Amino acid sequence: MSMVLRLKTPLAARLDLGGLTPSALAGKAPGEVEAIERPHGGRLVALGELFAVRAGGEGRLVIEAGDARLDGVGAGLDAGEIVVEGAVGAHAGRGMAGGLLRIAGDAGDELAAGMTGGRIELGGNAGARLGAAPSGARRGMAGGVVVIRGNAGARAGERQRGGLILVEGAVGAEAATDMIAGTLAVAGGFGAGAGRGMKRGTLIVRAVPALAEGFADTGTHDLVALRLMARRVPDLAALIGTAVRARRLVGDRLQGGLGEVLVL
Amino acid sequence: MIINGVEIRDSFAEAFPMVGTRLIITADTPDWAMTAARVTTGFATSVIGCGCEAGVERVIAPEDTPDGRPGVAILIFAMDFKGLKTVVPLRLGQCILTCPTTACYAGVEGGKRVPLAKTIRYFADGYQISKKFAGADGRAERFWRLPVMDGEFVCDEDTGSVEGVGGGNILILARSRPQALYAAEQAVKAMSAVEGVILPFPGGVVRSGSKVGSKYKALFASSNDAYCPTLRGVAASALPDEVGSVMEIVIDGVSFDAVAAATKVGIEAVCAVGGAGGVVAIDAGNYGGNLGPFHFKLRDIMGGGA
Structure with missing residues (x-):
């Protein structure tokens, strides 16, 4: 059985919902969920104080009316679906390994940090360090798919080492800093200083971004991989479209990196 | 009768039982796809002397290939899986990688995995690029891009096999x-x-x-x-x-x-x-x-x- 949580009033302090996943709630009655205690401000608070809880569809957790102070939503999600009908705070989808996290509103910093699998769909804007390494970790997102309908903040894809991030809007400054692998596709523009320290990985863009020093322009090429990605990766189909050629910039050569920026 | x-x-x-796989070869033109297919399946009439038996299975229309270019499907059979794992990368490396404009994709989903670019990616001497995406079915698929003199050779990591x-x-x-x-x-x-x-x-x-x-x-x-x-x-x-x-x-x-x-x-x-x-x-x-x-x-x- 899964749950529908409706926030009774806007949160007065931050609430960490990390680990509250359909798998963790399996077999629990609404009353048992209400008794779960989570860090809220400086104390532990039973969810029943903050949410009205009722049973919902199988394998799903629905959070009606989100809140920018709801941290860690979907953190540790491994299967099933979490739907948030509003905004969430920081660390949403942190360490996520599978399943689907759909957020209708905005998300705070470190969305999808350390994610290894599954899918996140964000209707609004994301904060800083999208798909980056969680605090204290060396590597960022390693797998899965993140689709952002709005914009993302600074340092998107920092130390990303796998998976696909698609931002339909723009991303902030210093995106893909120290990127290790994976793909960051941005339909809008990049902020200044993108790609500093990039080792590997691919940025897909529509116009040459304001890159950090250290990128070599290899020219424009007919790349079969574009045709393949447009067909095999549904999330990239709209961005790549019918493009078969891309300008390829490689860096960060100042650090021996072989990351690439494909300008469609 | x-x-x-x-x-x-x-x-x-x-x-007799054999172990086989299918490769999808694409190229800029139907002729080059067929050239690669014919060469890859050459000297493969009988396992007795060739180590495998191979041939062209069919022509594939561009709209049905992974990259939207003209394609040809080939089948390669060996007496056992070990033999298949040996002959496929050899033929891939000598006959498809070398053929102008081609790319090579897995043509069988299930079964034991037969290495494709998993083996020949080292030809790119460190400049090979791995891309791994979850496909429409959610299963992560890896392909490789190898810089070559006419651009890039794109090739799936591996392919499945069948007991044929x-x-x-x-x-x-x-x-x-x-x-x-x-x-x-x-x-x-x-x-x-x-x-x-x-x-x-x-x-x-x-x-x-x-x-x-x-x-x-x-x-x-x-x-x-x-x-x-x-x-x-x-x-x-x-x-x-x-x-x-x-x-x-x-x-x-x-x-x-x-x-x-x-x-x-x-x-x-x-x-x-x-x-x-x-x-x-x-x-x-x-x-x-x-x-x-x-x-x-x-x-x-x-x-x-x-």
Whole structure:
């Protein structure tokens, strides 16, 4: 059985919902969920104080009316679906390994940090360090798919080492800093200083971004991989479209990196 | 059983288990895709001497290939998985990687994984690029991009494999060599349209059918003397007096059903040529039924029973 949580009033302090996943709630009655205690401000608070809880569809957790102070939503999600009908705070989808996290509103910093699998769909804007390494970790997102309908903040894809991030809007400054692998596709523009320290990985863009020093322009090429990605990766189909050629910039050569920026 | 003047002999083709895979080769033009396919499946008529049996399965329209370019599907079969894992990367590296404009993709999803770019990516000397995405079905697929002199060679990490059937066959007994060859050509044309099979011999036809064993200790196989018209009356012959030439078509397929389907359309095509076209009988090669587990009984396949 899964749950529908409706926030009774806007949160007065931050609430960490990390680990509250359909798998963790399996077999629990609404009353048992209400008794779960989570860090809220400086104390532990039973969810029943903050949410009205009722049973919902199988394998799903629905959070009606989100809140920018709801941290860690979907953190540790491994299967099933979490739907948030509003905004969430920081660390949403942190360490996520599978399943689907759909957020209708905005998300705070470190969305999808350390994610290894599954899918996140964000209707609004994301904060800083999208798909980056969680605090204290060396590597960022390693797998899965993140689709952002709005914009993302600074340092998107920092130390990303796998998976696909698609931002339909723009991303902030210093995106893909120290990127290790994976793909960051941005339909809008990049902020200044993108790609500093990039080792590997691919940025897909529509116009040459304001890159950090250290990128070599290899020219424009007919790349079969574009045709393949447009067909095999549904999330990239709209961005790549019918493009078969891309300008390829490689860096960060100042650090021996072989990351690439494909300008469609 | 007689169809259009052609005797369908009460015989069966005896076939063996093989392990196979399919590769999808694409290129900028249909001709280059076919060139790569032909070269990759060259010198692959019989596992006895080639290590594998391979052939072109079908042409694939651009809208049905992974990258939207013209494509060709090929099938490669070996006696065991170890053999398949050896021959596929070799042929990929020498015949597809080298061929202008090509890319190579997995053509089988399930089964044990046969390495493709997983092996040959090192050709790129550190400049190889790995991309791994979750496909429409959610399964992560990795492909590689290898910088080459005409741009990039794109190739899937690996492909799946199937436990197939090798050595299905029909023998076409005709009055003369031109008549036997014409009937064989008609059969090849019809059988080539069957999905999941290849006819690994030159043009789909083998004129030097073999029997197991030899008077020479070093040889595993030797000329099928019972079907050699010039030995009639010398060796025990399976040929009536009016037969002057025999052609064989060997069939490898991804399943028993695929080989059976190809056998059926092949026999139908030969029978369409008929007795008036000089075809006397259709037979099949076997070893008494004790060696291969798959038996394709000609009369059963043609719906006539034994």
